[in-house]
Amino acid sequence: MVARVIPVSPFDLVIFGATGDLARRKILPGLFHRFRVGQMPEDAAIIGAARSQMDSGEFRALVGAALEEFVAEPDRTPETIAAFLSRLTYVHVDAKGDAGWDELGAALRADTTRAFYLSVSPSLFGSISKQLSTRGIATAESRIVVEKPFGHDLETAKALNADLLQAFDETQIYRIDHYLGKETVQNLMALRFANSLFEPLWNSTHIDHVQITVAESIGVQGRGEYYDQSGAMRDMVQNHLMQLLCLIAMEPPSRFEPNAVRDEKVKVIEALETVAPENIVRGQYRAWNGKNDYRGDAGNPASRTESFVAMKLAVANWRWAGTPFYLRTGKRLRARASEIAVVFRDPPHMIFPKMEGRKGNALVIRLQPDEGITLRTTIKEPGPGGMRLTEVAMDMTFADALGSDLHSQDAYERLIMDVIRGDQTLFMRGDEVEAAWAWADPIIAAWEDGNQQPAAYDSGGSGPEEALMLMHQDGRRWRAIGA
Known part of the structure; x- marks a missing residue:
């Protein structure tokens, strides 16, 4: 195609x-x-x-x-x-x-x-x-x-907004986040709001939890000085992961129009509950296979900056009460992979014998490296011998289903053309940026005041053990990175 x-x-x-x-x-x-x-x-x-x-x-x-x-x-x-x-x-x-x-x-x-x-x-x-x-x-x-970075904290973000608004109206300002230009992110809105299949199930009654992962296999070498002043929270969570969370959790806008969409995204950020310290894990990669540890790459032997963050969030509204959102991002992990996994609850009464290792229904939206959507379902295993269940994935990799031409388009291409068209739907509004900083600032301040070292983790792995326990204590497990 x-x-x-x-x-x-x-x-x-x-x-x-x-x-x-x-x-x-x-x-x-x-x-x-x-x-x-x-x-x-x-x-x-x-x-x-x-x-x-x-x-x-x-x-x-x-x-x-x-x-x-x-x-x-x-x-x-x-x-x-x-x-x-x-x-x-x-x-x-x-x-x-x-x-x-x-x-x-x-x-x-x-x-x-x-x-x-x-x-x-x-x-x-x-x-x-x-x-x-x-x-x-x-x-x-x-x-x-x-x-980006659009500010280092709420105060600087407000100052940048004020500078821009002295010369331009908000309708003229396009704060770019390249994650929102990815084909799969845009398709997420189409998936939710153009189909009757998922939206009735898109709530805490049917969704057990949501996982958002942005993993990178590289370290911070080459940009260590900048990164050491930022860390994973400022570099990734406050903007990229927050945008993905908003698109998953937002209410249906009244129309596909910039301010209607962005109004609903702001409501999600404002509905986030305060994150308890026990629901946050900070990590820093250590040396592996002849490569530097984080401190070596950053050129700061005493650095307490995190290269990994995992956290459990709660959205305090009727749609999501009781459904946790687990976010994680990090450098020097097993593979480069970004995905959103929407994990559905089990049927209220299972009439079939228990299947060993069953993971249940999940909708997995892959952002990189191979953009696409997978729906994991349970079916009968083919062949005679009784009712044996197995899990299969209905896969729609965009490069295969829609042609490589669509797959090859870069996020910047789409977003720049949106600027020329005057379409602000996929760009952040000033109050949205400030709301995200207002949520992130207390978390960062608590880390800086606490003088706590990030947990060490092996390069090429899945992150600190504490991040695994963040889900294990709830009886859940992270999806394997790069699976």
Whole structure:
């Protein structure tokens, strides 16, 4: 199956930090893919803006090298790359000074959608947005995209929101979380709200518990200094895992419209009960197979920063009372895998003989590495000899069911096109970000005040033993990472 491509309207996209790592690895290759399949109109323009002194030809050469490195060979030809690079220009801009802003304004067209992607440090959000506003470069219809980390805590998140709101209206601000651009995450909403099969069962009467796992096999080497100031709670739980939790637990919105969806997500965050200390596990990976431990990778021999978090959460509303949500994320684990497992309750009365090792019905939504949805069901084992039960999985891997073209699309591609279309549904609203920080801050503060060391865990494993016990004490078990 080939994805149906609907071209967007003409646009001028300015990428601040266009020579940086994120732009080279994700943003520009993503735009190239949208150009390759015909979603970018002929007169779309991409303007790189950064402090590096270079001209447009040098910038095109840099982008061309990035495409050679980060775009698969079957997806690129010299002709396609040349045509894409012809859409690119470059302006040297000093984010905190005067240089380049007049040139940037002159490069933009009057009757075209203007979008500004801030692939820069959050410390520059305020100065860039102010320059765009005071110099008249941003219009009332312009859009501004900002990357995580959106704040270090509630106080800094409020300050960043205030800076942006001095120059832009909330309807113009797109706080990007690439997890929400994944095909499976979007399909989760379709699965819940476009089918009559699951929504009647989507409550504590029928769901025993929910597991959300985001596991990474790599450590923090290469970004240890940043990570050591952040940790798994700030880097992953407060944003990525919180967004997945919201989509699983939210009430049906009145319509598929940005504010209606985001209203329901905020309600989930506000309904989260305070997490008891015994329901949280922090971990830090130790040396393994010749590789550094976390402290070695972070360059801090006394670090108490967590590289792993597991927790048990409760959503205090009628739909979810009595159904726990178990979250875990960590570095240097057995495999790279992200999934949501919705585990259903057993039938109230089982008429068949007990099946050894039965796990029960579960809906597993896989986010990476192979996006798809699996429904685990119990059936009769084929053949004679009585009623023997077995469990099978009805699997829908998107690459197999819908074609590799759909599977290959990156989250950044979808989200950037949503920005151009003016669709904020999959972007975080300011009050949503602040609500998530208001929930996370007391947990982080308690860790910092307690002076407690994270539990050590073996690299290449499943995390600390304490995380296994978090579920064992409830008579449940984590799904195997990468299963």
